[in-house]
Amino acid sequence: ERERMRKELQDARQRVGGDMSKEDHGSDEEDGADLGKDRTTCLLIGNHSAGKSSFVNWYVGEKVQVESVAMETAGFCLIRKGGKRARWKGRQTSSAFPWLRRAARMEGVMDFLSTEIVTSTRFDMRRIEFIDTPGMVDGSVRYPYDVDGVVEELAGHCSVILVFLDPIGKALVSRCMRVVEMLSRKHSSKMLFVLSKIDTMKDQHDRTNVVAQIAQELQFRVKASHAMKIHPIYIPSKSKAETGSLPNQIDEIVDILRRACDMRAQDVMENLHDDCKSMLARTVAELEAHQVCVRKNRIANLWWVLMSCVNLLLLSLALYWFALNHSSLDPLLVCDDQHGRTIEWTYADNTIEEERLPARKNFYCMAFKAAGGIPFAILLLLGTALSIVLSLRKTRKQQTMSPSDVVKLRKNRKNLEQVTIKNIEELRKKYVRHTLEEEE
Numbered sequence: 001e002r003e004r005m006r007k008e009l010q011d012a013r014q015r016v017g018g019d020m021s022k023e024d025h026g027s028d029e030e031d032g033a034d035l036g037k038d039r040t041t042c043l044l045i046g047n048h049s050a051g052k053s054s055f056v057n058w059y060v061g062e063k064v065q066v067e068s069v070a071m072e073t074a075g076f077c078l079i080r081k082g083g084k085r086a087r088w089k090g091r092q093t094s095s096a097f098p099w100l101r102r103a104a105r106m107e108g109v110m111d112f113l114s115t116e117i118v119t120s121t122r123f124d125m126r127r128i129e130f131i132d133t134p135g136m137v138d139g140s141v142r143y144p145y146d147v148d149g150v151v152e153e154l155a156g157h158c159s160v161i162l163v164f165l166d167p168i169g170k171a172l173v174s175r176c177m178r179v180v181e182m183l184s185r186k187h188s189s190k191m192l193f194v195l196s197k198i199d200t201m202k203d204q205h206d207r208t209n210v211v212a213q214i215a216q217e218l219q220f221r222v223k224a225s226h227a228m229k230i231h232p233i234y235i236p237s238k239s240k241a242e243t244g245s246l247p248n249q250i251d252e253i254v255d256i257l258r259r260a261c262d263m264r265a266q267d268v269m270e271n272l273h274d275d276c277k278s279m280l281a282r283t284v285a286e287l288e289a290h291q292v293c294v295r296k297n298r299i300a301n302l303w304w305v306l307m308s309c310v311n312l313l314l315l316s317l318a319l320y321w322f323a324l325n326h327s328s329l330d331p332l333l334v335c336d337d338q339h340g341r342t343i344e345w346t347y348a349d350n351t352i353e354e355e356r357l358p359a360r361k362n363f364y365c366m367a368f369k370a371a372g373g374i375p376f377a378i379l380l381l382l383g384t385a386l387s388i389v390l391s392l393r394k395t396r397k398q399q400t401m402s403p404s405d406v407v408k409l410r411k412n413r414k415n416l417e418q419v420t421i422k423n424i425e426e427l428r429k430k431y432v433r434h435t436l437e438e439e440e
């Protein structure tokens, strides 16, 4: 039961992104600063040159990722706000973010994993983090690791998956579509489709055609329960020509990401609250079960004293029986004065006097006489058997927790009741205050 509780606690922590138990970390080298999962994660996937890195750079407001028409992004890069600008390699990244460790452990991935710490506070950079991924291409380009596998693994930890589809003939790269299809099986509600670089397609008719074609392909691949929308966007600074009336939904994407951050914050608080409540309920149940066992054990102790007395009595009776039989005396003769033993006194003048020994007046003899010889022996035997059965049943002890475990559990309960649940309430109020009062 305790093991199950520990597992549940671990799952709960994973859900809210806290640290996991050491067993899950795998090795000591990963014992670094554990930053937990404190941000809303947005995974960017799509074709090569679809504008993923450019979008991140635009959002952050700094040139974090290299962007060019060549295949630039070869690995997975986490971009998040920190205290100062820094770049972390794979090992440091995996050490700092437990939720990335499974992906980092996949063959060949470590060297292609990195983190860019930026200082930007643009848009929701305080609450969001991006994962830029290598662009997908058809043909002979091979990565030294399983890109699709890593994408699948990371998708499970993300709140939003931005799928970049660019219109210049590559939108329907079949590799990308395969990954989209695979992700949509589990994560269709997180997926957001972006038709990027639409400034490169000035003709309204072309745009409509491309959107229709992509929508048709997606409809076929993605089994989404909700209506699928494709957001046409372009990075304003990238457009060389006059964009005029071009529809750009990039602000809508920013808004969707903001909403995802809000949802996640509320979900985390909700989950935290629910998990605390269920942990508290389980802790209380465990302590109550322990108390019941302690009470049962006390009764078992009383039974032990009682049965010890009974067993002692039966044992002494049996011993007495044995002693009498062993000395070849008929027990009835010893106990009963009617048949009491007679001793003969021979005097010097050869006169013989008989003396009858007095009857034994003890409990044994009384019981013995009352029940008769053989029935008494049978009763003794049955009594002994009953006493053994009773002793075995009634003196059985329940397993209880060790005193240190009880102390720990009580401390946990107190902590949950008086600290954690109150903290969550406080966090909720703080969140509401921030939302209502602050501009950003």
Ligand SMILES: Nc1nc2c(ncn2[C@@H]2O[C@H](COP(=O)(O)OP(=O)(O)OP(=O)(O)O)[C@@H](O)[C@H]2O)c(=O)[nH]1
Binding pocket: 046, 047, 048, 049, 050, 051, 052, 053, 054, 055, 066, 067, 068, 069, 070, 071, 072, 073, 074, 133, 134, 135, 136, 164, 196, 197, 198, 199, 200, 233, 234, 235, 236, 238, 239, 240
């Ligand atoms: N005109 C225009 N060009 C863009 C836009 N976004 C990106 N680009 C250009 O497209 C090229 C590829 O952009 P990247 O951001 O590197 O694309 P990517 O998806 O990260 O590519 P990989 O890392 O290779 O997968 C770069 O030359 C960008 O300048 C846009 O909205 N409009």
Ligand SMILES: [Mg+2]
Binding pocket: 052, 053, 054, 065, 066, 067, 072, 073, 132, 133, 135
């Ligand atoms: Mg890139």
